Amino acid sequence: MSIDRATRTSQSTVERSGSAPLLEVADLRVRFHRRGRHVHAVNGLSYRLHPGRMLAIVGESGSGKSVSVRSLMGLLPPTAEVTGSARLDGLELVGMPEKEVRRHRGADIAMVFQDPARSLNPTMRVGDQITEAVRAHTDLDRVQARERAVELLRLVRLAAPERRFHEYPHQLSGGMRQRVMIAIALGARPRLLIADEATTSLDVTTQAQIMELLLDLQERLGMAVILISHDLGLAASYAQDVIVMYAGRAVEQAATTELFEHVRMPYTRALLGAIPTLERPAHTLLPVIPGQPPDLASLPEGCPFRPRCASATERCGEAPPFVEHEPGHWWACWHPATDEEATP
Numbered sequence: 001m002s003i004d005r006a007t008r009t010s011q012s013t014v015e016r017s018g019s020a021p022l023l024e025v026a027d028l029r030v031r032f033h034r035r036g037r038h039v040h041a042v043n044g045l046s047y048r049l050h051p052g053r054m055l056a057i058v059g060e061s062g063s064g065k066s067v068s069v070r071s072l073m074g075l076l077p078p079t080a081e082v083t084g085s086a087r088l089d090g091l092e093l094v095g096m097p098e099k100e101v102r103r104h105r106g107a108d109i110a111m112v113f114q115d116p117a118r119s120l121n122p123t124m125r126v127g128d129q130i131t132e133a134v135r136a137h138t139d140l141d142r143v144q145a146r147e148r149a150v151e152l153l154r155l156v157r158l159a160a161p162e163r164r165f166h167e168y169p170h171q172l173s174g175g176m177r178q179r180v181m182i183a184i185a186l187g188a189r190p191r192l193l194i195a196d197e198a199t200t201s202l203d204v205t206t207q208a209q210i211m212e213l214l215l216d217l218q219e220r221l222g223m224a225v226i227l228i229s230h231d232l233g234l235a236a237s238y239a240q241d242v243i244v245m246y247a248g249r250a251v252e253q254a255a256t257t258e259l260f261e262h263v264r265m266p267y268t269r270a271l272l273g274a275i276p277t278l279e280r281p282a283h284t285l286l287p288v289i290p291g292q293p294p295d296l297a298s299l300p301e302g303c304p305f306r307p308r309c310a311s312a313t314e315r316c317g318e319a320p321p322f323v324e325h326e327p328g329h330w331w332a333c334w335h336p337a338t339d340e341e342a343t344p
């Protein structure tokens with residue numbers, strides 16, 4: 001696995017001082033009311049993200065990754081109850097009135113999703129869709145906004161941007177459509193870009209190109225990026241910091257190099273063991289981790305990974321706290337792996 005890029009700036013977000021964090025999330029909780037039950041999707045998530053950094057939030061399906069970032073964007077249904085704090089440059093997002101959230105959504109924080117085909121309007125030329133996004137967040141007139149839209153297509157490295165401007169989404173490949181979605185997201189020059197499984201539906205080569213693009217934009221524009229992914233390998237290759245989530249909680253967090261050189265949580269080790277390699281292609285990996293994540297409507301006592309964990313003991317009946325055990329390295333586990341055990 002390549003972690004070269006991540007090593008360039010390997011100091012953890014948690015540890016870095018000096019620049020003020022762009023985003024400070026503290027004890028974020030989200031629960032949904034569904035048919036008389038409470039689904040505890042996010043259960044006390046805390047992290048800080050600095051400008052110009054990429055943070056990957058990884059974990060299996062249903063671990064609360066998407067819900068945690070959607071709560072920052074005001075993109076959850078009314079059945080969701082969000083508590084805790086999420087401050088963007090000091091501005092509290094939790095509990096912000098819907099009208100105000102809409103103003104910040106897209107302008108300060110923008111999001112790119114998995115399926116560009118569904119996010120784009122099939123009946124509108126892509127250039128017009130970008131122009132509309134630019135106009136929604138700036139004072140530019142139509143002509144200026146169109147010029148900016150072409151510039152954005154160039155910025156996301158779409159070949160022949162003037163020609164592509166006039167095309168419809170179905171005339172573009174999946175990778176090109178994702179570049180258009182990123183151009184739309186950049187329309188308002190957001191300070192935080194959230195990529196939610198943004199490359200999952202793309203082939204491996206296109207996925208790498210889009211990730212390189214995000215990294216380049218992050219560096220050139222000084223944007224912070226949150227990468228939501230079930231793919232630890234992707235996080236290892238591109239993000240500088242990683243949070244591993246399980247059952248709505250952070251279970252391990254560190255700078256990327258630290259995390260992958262000194263994996264502590266059995267859950268992270270299991271995820272690492274599930275990364276496809278040439279010798280171990282993805283289709284041979286089922287089941288990825290034996291057992292199922294817990295029912296978020298009736299979370300078990302103690303460590304939520306306990307029923308699936310080979311290292312579990314009686315002690316795990318009591319929930320391990322999420323603590324900074326080593327400088328910049330946090331985990332929640334009574335039985336962390338040693339360095340000798342850490343390589344799966």
Ligand SMILES: Nc1ncnc2c1ncn2[C@@H]1O[C@H](COP(=O)(O)OP(=O)(O)OP(=O)(O)O)[C@@H](O)[C@H]1O
Pocket residue numbers: 032034039041059060061062063064065066067068077079230296
């Ligand atoms: N609108 C909703 N109502 C009730 N429960 C929900 C709602 N949206 C999400 N959930 C629940 O919240 C939990 C976390 O979902 P989330 O989408 O954040 O997971 P994830 O880690 O991003 O996984 P995935 O990659 O599958 O989206 C899931 O159990 C899901 O069923």
